[in-house]
Amino acid sequence: MQKxxxxxxxxxxxxxxxxSIGAFLMVNLTPGNPAELYVTPDATAEQIAATERAxxxxxxLPIQYISWLGRxxxxxxxxxxxxxxxxxxxxxxxxxxxxxxxxxTLLFSYIVAIPLGIISARKQGTxxxxxxxxxxxxxxxxxxxxxxxxxxxxxxxxLGWFPTGGMIELGSSGGFFEVVHHLVLPVFVLSAFYIANxxxxxxxxxxxxxxxxxxxxxxxKGLAEKTILSKHGLRNALIPVITVIGTDLPRLVGGAIVTxxxxxxxxxxxxxxxxxxxxxxxILMAVTILSAVVxxxxxxxxxxxxxxxxxxxxYN
Amino acid sequence: MDNTNVLEVKDLxxxxxxxEGKVQAVRGVNFELKKGETLAIVGESGSxxxxxxxxxxxxxxxxxxxxxxxQILYEDKDLLTISDKEMQSIRGNDIxxxxxxxxxxxxxTMQVWRQIAEPIIAHQNVPAEKAKDKAIELMxxxxxxxxxQTHKHYPHQFSGGMRQRVxxxxxxxxxxxxxxxxxxxxxLDVTIQAQILNLMNDLKHxxxxxxxxxxxxxxxxxxxxxxxxxxxxGQIVEIGTADEIFYNPMHPYTxxxxxxxxxxxxxxxxxxxxxxxxxxxxxxxxxxxxxxRNDYALAIxxxxxxxxxxxxxxxxxxxxxxxxxxxxxxxxxxxIRRKAKYEALFTSKKISSQVGGEAIGSxx
Numbered sequence: 227m228q229k230x231x232x233x234x235x236x237x238x239x240x241x242x243x244x245x246s247i248g249a250f251l252m253v254n255l256t257p258g259n260p261a262e263l264y265v266t267p268d269a270t271a272e273q274i275a276a277t278e279r280a281x282x283x284x285x286x287l288p289i290q291y292i293s294w295l296g297r298x299x300x301x302x303x304x305x306x307x308x309x310x311x312x313x314x315x316x317x318x319x320x321x322x323x324x325x326x327x328x329x330x331t332l333l334f335s336y337i338v339a340i341p342l343g344i345i346s347a348r349k350q351g352t353x354x355x356x357x358x359x360x361x362x363x364x365x366x367x368x369x370x371x372x373x374x375x376x377x378x379x380x381x382x383x384x385l386g387w388f389p390t391g392g393m394i395e396l397g398s399s400g401g402f403f404e405v406v407h408h409l410v411l412p413v414f415v416l417s418a419f420y421i422a423n424x425x426x427x428x429x430x431x432x433x434x435x436x437x438x439x440x441x442x443x444x445x446x447k448g449l450a451e452k453t454i455l456s457k458h459g460l461r462n463a464l465i466p467v468i469t470v471i472g473t474d475l476p477r478l479v480g481g482a483i484v485t486x487x488x489x490x491x492x493x494x495x496x497x498x499x500x501x502x503x504x505x506x507x508x509i510l511m512a513v514t515i516l517s518a519v520v521x522x523x524x525x526x527x528x529x530x531x532x533x534x535x536x537x538x539x540x541y542n
Numbered sequence: 543m544d545n546t547n548v549l550e551v552k553d554l555x556x557x558x559x560x561x562e563g564k565v566q567a568v569r570g571v572n573f574e575l576k577k578g579e580t581l582a583i584v585g586e587s588g589s590x591x592x593x594x595x596x597x598x599x600x601x602x603x604x605x606x607x608x609x610x611x612x613q614i615l616y617e618d619k620d621l622l623t624i625s626d627k628e629m630q631s632i633r634g635n636d637i638x639x640x641x642x643x644x645x646x647x648x649x650x651t652m653q654v655w656r657q658i659a660e661p662i663i664a665h666q667n668v669p670a671e672k673a674k675d676k677a678i679e680l681m682x683x684x685x686x687x688x689x690x691q692t693h694k695h696y697p698h699q700f701s702g703g704m705r706q707r708v709x710x711x712x713x714x715x716x717x718x719x720x721x722x723x724x725x726x727x728x729x730l731d732v733t734i735q736a737q738i739l740n741l742m743n744d745l746k747h748x749x750x751x752x753x754x755x756x757x758x759x760x761x762x763x764x765x766x767x768x769x770x771x772x773x774x775x776g777q778i779v780e781i782g783t784a785d786e787i788f789y790n791p792m793h794p795y796t797x798x799x800x801x802x803x804x805x806x807x808x809x810x811x812x813x814x815x816x817x818x819x820x821x822x823x824x825x826x827x828x829x830x831x832x833x834x835r836n837d838y839a840l841a842i843x844x845x846x847x848x849x850x851x852x853x854x855x856x857x858x859x860x861x862x863x864x865x866x867x868x869x870x871x872x873x874x875x876x877x878i879r880r881k882a883k884y885e886a887l888f889t890s891k892k893i894s895s896q897v898g899g900e901a902i903g904s905x906x
Contacts, residue, residue: 350605439643440646443648443649443657443709443712444660446638447633447638447712448631449660449661449664450630457652457660461651462650535651536651537650
């Protein structure tokens with residue numbers, strides 16, 4: 227197993243390298259010159275050229291890439307074009323709120339969705355199942371911005387139960403309960419999709435598991451129904467569910483761009499959108515590399531989880 | 543084997559709801575299982591043999607199966623009406639099952655000893671450590687080598703035959719009074735089949751368990767059964783001791799089954815087959831369900847369902863050919879050959895005069 231993990235980590239290096247080249251090309255070939263954004267509209271060509279030199283944009287692309295790579299290997303992602311601050315602390319400070327938001331969302335979604343999916347499968351074809359299936363259809367279909375604005379209007383503007391946005395009150399230093407209070411609406415909005423998605427998946431997986439011969443064997447042994455479900459059903463149902471969790475995990479970093487915008491959440495999503503608008507290349511590069519690392523890590527984690535849950539899977 | 547009945551199935555009828563309508567899978571089945579005997583139920587796919595026995599353990603899907611009528615009596619209780627809780631305490635404890643496909647009938651994510659120990663823990667209220675010892679003991683009993691090491695294995699680490707041994711160990715864990723084996727060897731190689739059958743016979747004698755053995759393989763029946771019930775289209779068409787069914791069959795369907803069995807001792811160029819296919823049980827035919835495929839069908843077969851005619855105290859068959867007014871017919875050559883053996887056996891034992899079947903048997 228250790229050998230397998232080591233092998234996977236080593237193969238991740240060229241993958242990250244290729245991704246960095248691709249990202250660098252895409253970022254730099256996007257129309258628009260950052261230097262023009264950071265000078266006054268009446269700046270002369272010399273002033274623009276001077277700004278380009280200051281940002282290092284006057285060098286040929288390969289040279290720019292190599293110097294970026296050299297610094298990135300020491301975890302120095304340069305300074306933001308727009309604020310001039312170092313990129314890494316900015317990204318990390320924005321990463322934390324996003325992970326809080328998406329982490330709570332995924333956790334809440336799974337806690338709600340997995341039992342719902344099981345109930346739906348157990349009661350297949352009954353009105354409960356139809357209600358849950360219909361509900362998940364709505365949950366998957368409803369756009370975040372619509373649900374978000376609707377909830378803000380009802381619960382923040384009309385009822386005043388929750389704040390309209392932000393992570394903490396302006397001027398306060400925060401605190402657990404204050405953050406939770408701010409989390410409720412955005413988590414609810416984001417969860418609509420994840421709950422619906424996971425519940426549907428759990429339902430179909432459980433229906434399949436209930437049809438398996440070993441479940442019949444378990445019944446024939448005279449086990450209680452909840453023992454059959456917990457000891458024989460769930461573990462086998464987990465195997466395909468891990469795949470869904472694996473595809474959800476990378477969204478911890480980049481899954482909430484629209485919702486962050488609506489709720490003024492100080493996360494990576496908003497940072498990314500601003501960075502795109504401002505052609506802030508160093509920030510875009512750092513965010514892209516971070517996402518790539520998270521995707522690769524999630525894939526590895528999923529493969530390890532398979533081996534933990536399913537004894538038939540062995541890696542060499 | 544003594545003569546007390548451990549299980550009585552009376553007038554059992556089961557339907558399934560489908561999109562096309564109600565399929566009458568089992569249409570009035572009666573049989574009893576005596577203490578310590580092996581009753582084989584044979585018949586082709588869809589004849590209702592699995593369905594009738596799954597009903598004994600109430601393993602039919604609740605969603606679409608309907609028990610139309612009947613009783614299943616076990617220890618003065620009707621298994622069809624007792625509570626789910628009561629049924630749960632009987633399953634795996636008094637009545638255990640072995641299923642056809644050992645490759646999928648075991649939980650792939652659970653160590654085998656845990657799967658064997660589960661019914662012991664559930665029914666006998668013993669601590670896990672003790673149940674583990676018992677599980678290892680059972681693995682030894684069913685002939686799994688090295689259980690001290692292999693008990694921690696997962697099912698995928700065993701071969702098909704070994705997995706079926708694990709299934710047998712599970713079913714015997716609580717020393718059940720009744721063991722229902724639903725085609726336990728169908729998915730196995732022939733050599734492994736013989737091992738599993740021998741094992742089951744051994745264990746039956748050790749534990750005095752009664753076995754219901756479901757199969758479509760008459761060779762297996764000959765090796766296992768004390769009595770045989772032949773099912774066709776949801777009904778038992780003939781039931782009797784193994785000798786009676788194999789050497790003095792009365793029902794044309796049984797004749798067809800026996801004639802289509804390959805034998806080694808006569809020169810055979812091609813094998814007999816029963817023409818046609820079983821009736822659609824969405825709309826069971828009028829009269830005898832086998833009549834359209836029956837070379838020996840009488841006019842009345844298409845009009846009226848025959849009753850169970852008594853041949854001997856142990857032998858009954860559902861065919862109008864046993865009616866006193868029925869014409870004489872000549873069964874297939876293979877059946878005549880078998881009947882000759884039967885008669886030879888009985889004259890040598892000098893008991894032919896007491897056996898009512900002899901007179902009818904000689905009709906062939």
